[in-house]
Amino acid sequence: xxxxxxxxxxVGNVTLASGIAWTDNNAGGKIxxxxxxxxxxxxxxYKKLNRIYMFxxxxxxxxxxxxLADELVNAIWVNGRQMKxxxxxxxxxxxxxxx
Numbered sequence: 001x002x003x004x005x006x007x008x009x010x011v012g013n014v015t016l017a018s019g020i021a022w023t024d025n026n027a028g029g030k031i032x033x034x035x036x037x038x039x040x041x042x043x044x045x046y047k048k049l050n051r052i053y054m055f056x057x058x059x060x061x062x063x064x065x066x067x068l069a070d071e072l073v074n075a076i077w078v079n080g081r082q083m084k085x086x087x088x089x090x091x092x093x094x095x096x097x098x099x
Contacts, residue, residue: 021090028057033073033090038065049076 019032031054038049049065052075064077073085 019093021092023085023089023091025054025056027054027060029055029060031075031085033066 019034022030022032025031031052034051034053036051038046038051040046046065049067052064052066052073053061054064055061062077062079064075066073066075068074068087071087073087073090075083075085077083
């Protein structure tokens, strides 16, 4: 767990404009977590939340915010739905390692 937290702190401090990790979803697409600060539609930033987005095999997309806690990615999607995903199911883009 300590290694995971250190890795996420390090990755979170690297300036990237895209996703840092991904997982497959049940809709034939992917869920991508980023290190971008989450913002609402008016541009208000939520400094303790980061941006998450997903897409399906049909090209449907959705945005949301997430935070990490208890080895889970806790997502709050724009439609108000809250979901929890196991961190172990995500793969880092840079290293190809599981979180």
